[in-house]
Amino acid sequence: MFNKIGFKLIVAVGLTAIITIGVFAYFNIQRQSNALLAEVERHANQLSETVKSSTRYDMLLNQRDRIDKTIISIGSQTEIRNVRILNKLGEIIYSSHKEDVGKMVDKRAESCYACHEANRPLERLPINKRTRIYRIDPDSSRILGIISPIYNARSCWEAECHAHSKDKTILGVLDVTTTLADVDHEIKRGEIEIVIFALAAIIALSFIIGFLVRRWIDKPVNELLKATDQVGVGNLNYTIKDKGNDELGKLAGSFNVMTQKLSEARMQLFQSDKLASLGRLAAGVAHEINNPLTGVLTYSSFLLKRTQDNPELQEDLKVIVRETKRSREIVKSLLDFARQSVPKKNNVDVNEIIEQAATVVENQLTINHVKLEKKLDHNLPQIIADANQIQQVFINLLVNANDAIGKGGGIITVSASLLSLSPFGVAQIKRAACPKRHDLVDNEFKIEGLPAIKLKAKFNGNEEIIHLDPVYGRRAHQYLEEVDVNKKLNILCPECNTSMNEENSKCPKCGSPLFSIPVPRESNFEACTRVGCDYQHWESVDEAGKKDYVEIKISDTGCGIPQDDVARIFEPFYSTKGQKGTGLGLAVIWGIIDNHNGIIKVESEMGHGTTFVIRLPLKQK
Amino acid sequence: MKWDTELLLLSGYHLSKNREQMSHKGNILVIDDEQVILDAVKKICGSENFDVDESLNAKDALNKLDKKKFDLMFCDIMMPEIDGFKFLDEINHRKIETPVIMTTGYSTVENAVNSLYKGAIDFIPKPFTADELLNSVYRGIKYFEIQKELKESAQLNRDATLIYVACPAKYYRLGYASWVSVENKGTALIGITDLFLKTIESVADIQFLNIEDEIIQGISCIQITCTDGLTHSVLAPVSGRIIEINEELSKNKTIIEKDPYFQGWLYRIIPNDLDYELKHLIPCSSDRI
Numbered sequence: 001m002f003n004k005i006g007f008k009l010i011v012a013v014g015l016t017a018i019i020t021i022g023v024f025a026y027f028n029i030q031r032q033s034n035a036l037l038a039e040v041e042r043h044a045n046q047l048s049e050t051v052k053s054s055t056r057y058d059m060l061l062n063q064r065d066r067i068d069k070t071i072i073s074i075g076s077q078t079e080i081r082n083v084r085i086l087n088k089l090g091e092i093i094y095s096s097h098k099e100d101v102g103k104m105v106d107k108r109a110e111s112c113y114a115c116h117e118a119n120r121p122l123e124r125l126p127i128n129k130r131t132r133i134y135r136i137d138p139d140s141s142r143i144l145g146i147i148s149p150i151y152n153a154r155s156c157w158e159a160e161c162h163a164h165s166k167d168k169t170i171l172g173v174l175d176v177t178t179t180l181a182d183v184d185h186e187i188k189r190g191e192i193e194i195v196i197f198a199l200a201a202i203i204a205l206s207f208i209i210g211f212l213v214r215r216w217i218d219k220p221v222n223e224l225l226k227a228t229d230q231v232g233v234g235n236l237n238y239t240i241k242d243k244g245n246d247e248l249g250k251l252a253g254s255f256n257v258m259t260q261k262l263s264e265a266r267m268q269l270f271q272s273d274k275l276a277s278l279g280r281l282a283a284g285v286a287h288e289i290n291n292p293l294t295g296v297l298t299y300s301s302f303l304l305k306r307t308q309d310n311p312e313l314q315e316d317l318k319v320i321v322r323e324t325k326r327s328r329e330i331v332k333s334l335l336d337f338a339r340q341s342v343p344k345k346n347n348v349d350v351n352e353i354i355e356q357a358a359t360v361v362e363n364q365l366t367i368n369h370v371k372l373e374k375k376l377d378h379n380l381p382q383i384i385a386d387a388n389q390i391q392q393v394f395i396n397l398l399v400n401a402n403d404a405i406g407k408g409g410g411i412i413t414v415s416a417s418l419l420s421l422s423p424f425g426v427a428q429i430k431r432a433a434c435p436k437r438h439d440l441v442d443n444e445f446k447i448e449g450l451p452a453i454k455l456k457a458k459f460n461g462n463e464e465i466i467h468l469d470p471v472y473g474r475r476a477h478q479y480l481e482e483v484d485v486n487k488k489l490n491i492l493c494p495e496c497n498t499s500m501n502e503e504n505s506k507c508p509k510c511g512s513p514l515f516s517i518p519v520p521r522e523s524n525f526e527a528c529t530r531v532g533c534d535y536q537h538w539e540s541v542d543e544a545g546k547k548d549y550v551e552i553k554i555s556d557t558g559c560g561i562p563q564d565d566v567a568r569i570f571e572p573f574y575s576t577k578g579q580k581g582t583g584l585g586l587a588v589i590w591g592i593i594d595n596h597n598g599i600i601k602v603e604s605e606m607g608h609g610t611t612f613v614i615r616l617p618l619k620q621k
Numbered sequence: 622m623k624w625d626t627e628l629l630l631l632s633g634y635h636l637s638k639n640r641e642q643m644s645h646k647g648n649i650l651v652i653d654d655e656q657v658i659l660d661a662v663k664k665i666c667g668s669e670n671f672d673v674d675e676s677l678n679a680k681d682a683l684n685k686l687d688k689k690k691f692d693l694m695f696c697d698i699m700m701p702e703i704d705g706f707k708f709l710d711e712i713n714h715r716k717i718e719t720p721v722i723m724t725t726g727y728s729t730v731e732n733a734v735n736s737l738y739k740g741a742i743d744f745i746p747k748p749f750t751a752d753e754l755l756n757s758v759y760r761g762i763k764y765f766e767i768q769k770e771l772k773e774s775a776q777l778n779r780d781a782t783l784i785y786v787a788c789p790a791k792y793y794r795l796g797y798a799s800w801v802s803v804e805n806k807g808t809a810l811i812g813i814t815d816l817f818l819k820t821i822e823s824v825a826d827i828q829f830l831n832i833e834d835e836i837i838q839g840i841s842c843i844q845i846t847c848t849d850g851l852t853h854s855v856l857a858p859v860s861g862r863i864i865e866i867n868e869e870l871s872k873n874k875t876i877i878e879k880d881p882y883f884q885g886w887l888y889r890i891i892p893n894d895l896d897y898e899l900k901h902l903i904p905c906s907s908d909r910i
Binding site: 283286287288289290291292293294295296297298299301302304305306321324325328332335345346347384437520 | 655657664699725726729746748751754807891
């Protein structure tokens with residue numbers, strides 16, 4: 001609980017709130033009590049001025065009784081504690097407390113020290129120095145005293161009683177003391193109110209922050225933790241739902257992408273593992289099957305040689321030899337597929353291959369009452385392909401379609417047409433060399449099944465191997481580490497460190513320098529050095545314009561393939577036919593089409609049928 | 622079943638009547654751990670008047686070689702105990718000059734190239750037809766004859782080039798059949814050796830691959846049909862992409878026999894991995910020592 005990030009955040013924010021609100025409250029109390037005191041002071045000052053002016057006339061007439069009465073009546077007000085008039089010698093002449101009259105006041109007493117602090121008494125006392133606040137004993141309320149000197153004036157020495165000589169400046173002092181009990185009470189109440197307010201604010205703030213932290217941080221972080229645990233135990237299909245649009249939401253998003261990529265990588269690993277075992281299997285099968293096949297082929301071909309005068313026999317033997325040769329090609333293609341070798345290509349007519357494939361499966365289709373509709377474009381140009389392999393592809397797909405339809409009957413449609421596709425997003429860099437002719441194609445590292453372009457990138461003094469997506473315009477590049485999208489890379493050859501940056505040419509999109517990779521027999525492939533910029537330019541490919549493909553579609557009205565299976569049907573040993581199939585057919589097909597630089601896709605709808613789309617390039621680059 | 626008896630009679634006739642002629646044509650030792658292969662080779666080569674001896678393993682074959690001289694051997698690679706490669710090593714070690722044709726059911730490029738590098742004169746992947754076997758056997762026999770002729774002319778201090786022209790010093794060869802010559806601009810020329818042409822009849826036709834096609838070291842890259850109707854495949858010495866085909870040669874097939882090393886080249890290619898593949902080829906300079 002104490003280690004939780006939410007708790008830590010609440011404590012941090014709470015402490016900050018306590019300090020700020022505390023400091024604010026302290027100064028607020030200070031200011032308020034000062035204001036109140038100032039008000040009381042002003043009031044007391046006014047009062048002493050009033051006393052002075054109301055007794056002045058009586059003093060001039062020396063009406064001591066009247067002065068006495070005035071002072072007593074003023075002093076009887078509740079707030080006023082004492083009103084006294086002292087003469088120059090410190091003797092109390094008048095007082096609201098009768099018993100004090102005639103007593104002497106020490107010069108060090110509270111009411112005197114403002115003037116008598118220094119040895120020589122001050123003659124003029126500034127107003128702010130006249131007040132003093134003190135307590136008689138620690139338990140009593142505070143007392144505010146204000147002294148008001150009574151200055152000598154012409155009327156004083158010219159008065160009838162002429163008690164004061166002309167050369168004196170100060171004749172005496174009026175001393176008024178008031179109690180501050182009310183004010184102190186007021187201040188206390190203010191203090192309590194502010195403290196209560198501050199506490200309430202701190203508690204409310206903590207609760208709000210706690211709530212928000214729980215909502216914005218705790219929940220998504222817990223969700224992430226849960227997801228990490230799931231991935232930790234191998235569940236790579238776990239995705240984080242309802243992620244927000246803040247940083248944690250983005251983190252959850254990238255987490256999802258990461259698990260997805262991981263799952264794909266695992267799948268690929270799985271597949272390549274399967275391919276490796278398939279390779280071993282193929283090698284074993286090839287060796288074992290080729291020996292008996294040699295027996296069949298040698299004897300049958302030998303008989304064919306020796307029975308040239310027997311045409312009837314020749315026909316039959318030719319079938320044996322031809323079919324054995326076909327078996328030889330099948331075993332060889334199995335080995336070739338396992339080793340991903342290059343097909344034997346010639347100029348071939350796709351329509352012709354389709355017709356041949358159709359003849360082979362005709363019987364099977366008739367048994368199932370399946371009608372084969374051919375929509376062939378008879379003006380199709382020839383393509384360069386391995387006729388045997390392509391025929392194998394068509395036969396396999398037709399047999400699959402027939403199986404999908406089953407005994408109930410249906411229609412298989414085969415169409416072949418010409419198609420033009422723009423090179424952007426399709427064309428592949430198959431060869432690349434640095435200016436010193438070091439090969440840059442990395443067959444060990446594949447991006448979506450195609451060998452990537454291996455480069456060294458330099459930025460901030462770091463050197464890093466990066467893998468460029470070989471497909472023009474696709475940009476599924478692979479960096480070892482995350483690279484800032486605004487980084488500008490210095491692209492080097494991993495072998496000889498020759499820089500391929502072109503400082504003189506600027507990216508037309510963002511103005512950063514370009515790098516340029518020499519592609520043998522094509523113009524240089526140019527791209528922006530800024531990681532986040534999508535500018536790519538491949539002049540010769542762009543100039544060549546759209547590339548022509550022959551598109552072959554094989555559709556059936558069969559049962560369709562479940563969505564989950566669609567993604568996996570090209571994997572080796574993945575069979576939807578149970579015991580009936582080896583699970584190799586479509587994997588081999590995929591390998592063949594890939595070796596022809598073609599594309600194979602599948603679209604399927606449950607209950608309505610499946611369509612395989614194959615695109616084979618017209619001109620092999 | 623008429624043909625069967627006819628055939629048996631026919632082979633019996635050859636076996637009995639032409640025994641003397643047969644030994645002139647050559648005696649062959651077949652080594653394979655599969656009896657059906659031994660029988661097939663025996664039958665096919667026997668029908669062409671070759672004297673065929675068989676061994677089910679390499680040890681037995683070596684014993685036979687101690688007692689008898691053969692004109693040609695036909696040997697499987699994958700055999701128990703001593704495999705085909707070890708057998709080749711042993712042949713070289715014992716300085717037995719009989720040429721060897723290798724075969725295997727596991728016909729990988731590596732096996733083909735390795736066989737030829739270890740001194741085999743040919744490689745036929747299983748399964749093969751009777752004609753494929755016979756073509757190779759006839760070439761092998763011819764090869765052995767040429768080697769004998771060469772030895773005799775050396776003893777008589779005659780010019781060896783009268784028999785055949787060895788390939789130029791800077792060239793590399795795969796077995797004795799195909800050569801590669803590296804050009805300065807990163808391309809390479811490939812062609813057929815004079816020795817190979819001497820083991821076959823006159824060239825009647827050449828079936829080229831197409832420009833842009835990939836050729837693979839150890840896999841057939843061209844087919845040559847001779848005036849006797851036999852078609853011979855030649856294995857590519859290196860892998861690469863064909864960028865040019867010798868137009869002159871396709872117009873005039875006789876150039877290859879007149880000048881097999883210069884005007885008679887077959888393809889100009891961009892090699893895939895020349896440095897690696899050259900390690901499995903024999904430098905022609907070594908022929909002159």
